[in-house]
Amino acid sequence: MSIKILVCITHVPDTTSKISFTDSDTKFDKNGVQYIIGPYDDYALARAVEIKESGGASITVLNVGLAETEPTIRKALAIGADEAIRVNAEPVDSFFVATQIAEVAKEGNYDMILMGRESIDFNSGVVHGMVGEMLGLPSFSPVMKLELNGEEVSMTREIEGGKDHLKAKLPIVAGCQEPIAEWRIPNMRGIMTARTKPLNVKEPVSVEQHVKTEKFELPPPKGQCKLVDPEHPEELIKLLQNEAKVL
Amino acid sequence: MAILVFVEIADGIVKKSSLEAVSYGAELASNTSGPVTALVLGSVSEDKLEAVGKSGAEKILLVEDERLNQPLVSAYATAIAQAFEKSDSKTLILAKSALSDIVAAKVAVKTGAGIVTNVSSLPDLSNGFHVQRSIYTGKAFENVSVKSEKKVLGIRKNVVQIKEDGSSSVIEKLAVDFSDKDFTTNIEKTEKAEGDILLTEAEIVVSGGRGLKGPENWGMIEELAKELGAATGCSKPVSDMEWRPHHEHVGQTGVKVSPNLYIAIGISGAIQHLAGVNSSKVLVAINKDPDAPFFKAADYGIVGDAFEVVPKLTEAVKALKN
Numbered sequence: 128m129s130i131k132i133l134v135c136i137t138h139v140p141d142t143t144s145k146i147s148f149t150d151s152d153t154k155f156d157k158n159g160v161q162y163i164i165g166p167y168d169d170y171a172l173a174r175a176v177e178i179k180e181s182g183g184a185s186i187t188v189l190n191v192g193l194a195e196t197e198p199t200i201r202k203a204l205a206i207g208a209d210e211a212i213r214v215n216a217e218p219v220d221s222f223f224v225a226t227q228i229a230e231v232a233k234e235g236n237y238d239m240i241l242m243g244r245e246s247i248d249f250n251s252g253v254v255h256g257m258v259g260e261m262l263g264l265p266s267f268s269p270v271m272k273l274e275l276n277g278e279e280v281s282m283t284r285e286i287e288g289g290k291d292h293l294k295a296k297l298p299i300v301a302g303c304q305e306p307i308a309e310w311r312i313p314n315m316r317g318i319m320t321a322r323t324k325p326l327n328v329k330e331p332v333s334v335e336q337h338v339k340t341e342k343f344e345l346p347p348p349k350g351q352c353k354l355v356d357p358e359h360p361e362e363l364i365k366l367l368q369n370e371a372k373v374l
Numbered sequence: 375m376a377i378l379v380f381v382e383i384a385d386g387i388v389k390k391s392s393l394e395a396v397s398y399g400a401e402l403a404s405n406t407s408g409p410v411t412a413l414v415l416g417s418v419s420e421d422k423l424e425a426v427g428k429s430g431a432e433k434i435l436l437v438e439d440e441r442l443n444q445p446l447v448s449a450y451a452t453a454i455a456q457a458f459e460k461s462d463s464k465t466l467i468l469a470k471s472a473l474s475d476i477v478a479a480k481v482a483v484k485t486g487a488g489i490v491t492n493v494s495s496l497p498d499l500s501n502g503f504h505v506q507r508s509i510y511t512g513k514a515f516e517n518v519s520v521k522s523e524k525k526v527l528g529i530r531k532n533v534v535q536i537k538e539d540g541s542s543s544v545i546e547k548l549a550v551d552f553s554d555k556d557f558t559t560n561i562e563k564t565e566k567a568e569g570d571i572l573l574t575e576a577e578i579v580v581s582g583g584r585g586l587k588g589p590e591n592w593g594m595i596e597e598l599a600k601e602l603g604a605a606t607g608c609s610k611p612v613s614d615m616e617w618r619p620h621h622e623h624v625g626q627t628g629v630k631v632s633p634n635l636y637i638a639i640g641i642s643g644a645i646q647h648l649a650g651v652n653s654s655k656v657l658v659a660i661n662k663d664p665d666a667p668f669f670k671a672a673d674y675g676i677v678g679d680a681f682e683v684v685p686k687l688t689e690a691v692k693a694l695k696n
């Protein structure tokens with residue numbers, strides 16, 4: 128059986144990026160920032176490619192973003208997706224993004240919609256839940272293991288202090304995290320073929336925006352680290368008790 | 375403006391983070407003249423719910439249904455959405471957990487509410503409804519305004535102190551109309567670390583990295599943690615090599631913690647690790663390399679060999695307690 132998988136990816140600053148803002152702290156400063164596929168989305172994509180290699184699947188990657196995200200989308204094609212869709216809009220909030228993804232999903236009739244457990248820019252952890260609700264599908268997150276057996280999906284999901292093992296029937300939505308698959312690096316052949324794979328651009332549907340960004344802020348700078356003599360670690364305990372007051 | 379707080383139960387006990395959420399609701403209510411209602415799902419003995427009243431809820435809605443003793447996302451979302459409507463609340467508050475974000479997402483769609491997760495402040499009501507959330511994995515904050523009448527807030531740990539001076543709450547049973555679709559997921563098995571302090575709930579976390587050389591050396595980490603009443607964590611390579619279970623792995627791709635005190639032992643302080651700990655109140659690094667990046671992020675540090683320092687620390691904590 129060949130199934131249809133939709134993988135939703137974000138285009139986010141590399142994890143080592145320095146974060147800063149412009150326009151009186153109302154816009155993210157993209158200057159000099161290296162962009163990557165969201166690390167969790169990368170796990171989702173890698174798992175989809177594994178499924179494609181083992182049992183056959185067609186993979187569509189989807190990003191809601193402006194034209195600047197296309198190099199990131201091409202990278203996903205190079206890793207193994209067959210085609211891509213970009214919904215041409217600034218991803219202003221989770222509900223907006225989820226609505227766009229749900230629209231695409233309704234047209235595509237996917238068996239499985241894979242996402243990351245969360246984006247590393249907005250860290251909301253909600254888009255998969257919203258999309259599932261909009262489509263009337265069950266959503267699972269964070270999923271650490273996902274196996275297909277015909278129509279049945281076996282998953283291992285992280286819960287606090289452990290994990291649970293569950294079964295559900297396709298179609299589903301899942302937010303992925305490690306160790307669901309090994310990250311893939313595009314190879315030369317992948318990069319070459321990605322250039323000619325279809326990347327379709329869709330215009331967004333309009334959505335009433337409930338949550339609006341007003342301003343960004345950086346945390347206050349850290350003070351100096353106070354060093355304690357390694358011969359007298361008990362001094363540290365005293366400082367934690369009397370100065371930091373955390374013991 | 376009525377406020378509903380979802381209270382999560384873990385192993386028959388109310389989670390501490392949920393008590394924080396109740397107190398958050400109570401703080402908000404003091405500006406908007408409440409009332410604060412807590413919602414509890416599943417079978418839980420009523421004496422276990424006393425703390426919910428103390429931390430600020432006037433009423434507890436209890437959906438007694440054994441099926442809800444398991445974390446079923448769809449069923450939880452249905453129950454919470456119905457309680458949200460029936461209690462005529464305008465704001466729903468949930469403490470961040472592996473379960474609550476995705477449940478909150480579904481509730482927001484069901485009820486047409488605006489949703490903000492990772493909330494790191496109390497709302498500012500002086501001119502609309504403004505709240506701050508943590509973004510870029512703790513590297514920045516975003517101030518947002520919520521325009522919708524109904525609001526769902528997922529709050530981080532340590533935003534408010536748990537109140538203890540509330541009174542006892544009235545318990546009211548709530549019947550929920552579930553559909554078959556709410557129970558299509560079959561949870562076959564649950565594996566949980568027994569008796570451990572939950573990493574995400576802990577006030578103190580003691581974490582070990584590759585500098586500890588092997589799983590056989592975790593005894594001293596556990597001992598220090600035990601003396602401090604702390605949970606144990608680790609860096610990613612440590613869980614990758616299976617020295618420690620995956621759910622202990624802290625960082626960008628693992629658990630994010632915000633305890634009062636995080637002690638990192640033999641962890642270099644890679645940015646991806648720091649991403650999981652940078653909202654802790656106090657960071658301590660113990661590393662033999664004075665140039666380890668962790669010292670740039672830490673409040674306190676010891677440049678030394680963990681194998682010598684840690685047992686001495688444990689002794690010092692013991693001495694402190696006596």
Ligand SMILES: Cc1cc2nc3c(=O)[nH]c(=O)nc-3n(C[C@H](O)[C@H](O)[C@H](O)COP(=O)(O)OP(=O)(O)OC[C@H]3O[C@@H](n4cnc5c(N)ncnc54)[C@H](O)[C@@H]3O)c2cc1C
Nearest residue numbers: 583584585609610625626627640641642646647662663680
């Ligand atoms: C996309 C991405 C996501 C990632 N996500 C995470 C994540 O979520 N969490 C995470 O932890 N990592 C993550 N990593 C990996 C991260 O970059 C680092 O490789 C990792 O954190 C290093 O772990 P460590 O500090 O335990 O090991 P090392 O970097 O090997 O550091 C060991 C430290 O121990 C010290 N040491 C050695 N011996 C002693 C001794 N006897 N006493 C005291 N100190 C000693 C050394 O000086 C050194 O600083 C991620 C990486 C990527 C690329």
Ligand SMILES: Nc1ncnc2c1ncn2[C@@H]1O[C@H](COP(=O)(O)O)[C@@H](O)[C@H]1O
Nearest residue numbers: 135191218242243245246251252253254
């Ligand atoms: N702009 C976007 N385009 C495509 N997918 C997205 C977008 N934003 C979020 N997602 C998906 O939703 C997941 C959860 O995102 P979030 O709710 O923002 O934490 C991400 O890991 C992605 O898989």
